[in-house]
Amino acid sequence: xxxxxxxxxxxxxxxxxxxxxxxxxxxxxxxxxxxxxxxxxxxxxxxxxxxxxxxxxxxxxxxxxxxxxxxxxxxxxxxxxxxxxxxxxxx
Numbered sequence: 134x135x136x137x138x139x140x141x142x143x144x145x146x147x148x149x150x151x152x153x154x155x156x157x158x159x160x161x162x163x164x165x166x167x168x169x170x171x172x173x174x175x176x177x178x179x180x181x182x183x184x185x186x187x188x189x190x191x192x193x194x195x196x197x198x199x200x201x202x203x204x205x206x207x208x209x210x211x212x213x214x215x216x217x218x219x220x221x222x223x224x
Contacts, residue, residue: 169200181211190216 178198185191192214201208 174200177209182213185213187219188221189218192216 181198182191182193195214197210197212199210201210
């Protein structure tokens with residue numbers, strides 16, 4: 134289960150047990166509030182990365198994609214380090 138969550142959010146594996154437990158709890162609460170399955174979240178992350186990788190070279194090991202929830206809305210928050218822009222063919 135931890136490996137799936139780390140893969141979903143691109144986290145490093147060198148976390149303390151406390152941090153892992155906090156992350157698990159945060160994800161469980163988020164899924165409950167938003168009624169999202171882990172697979173749907175993984176599909177969203179994959180689709181987002183595929184689109185971004187069409188235009189940019191990114192550092193996937195350092196990226197962080199998350200959903201932030203407050204009383205009124207849900208926000209997709211993405212921190213994706215860009216290594217460089219790709220050159221697009223001229224039309």
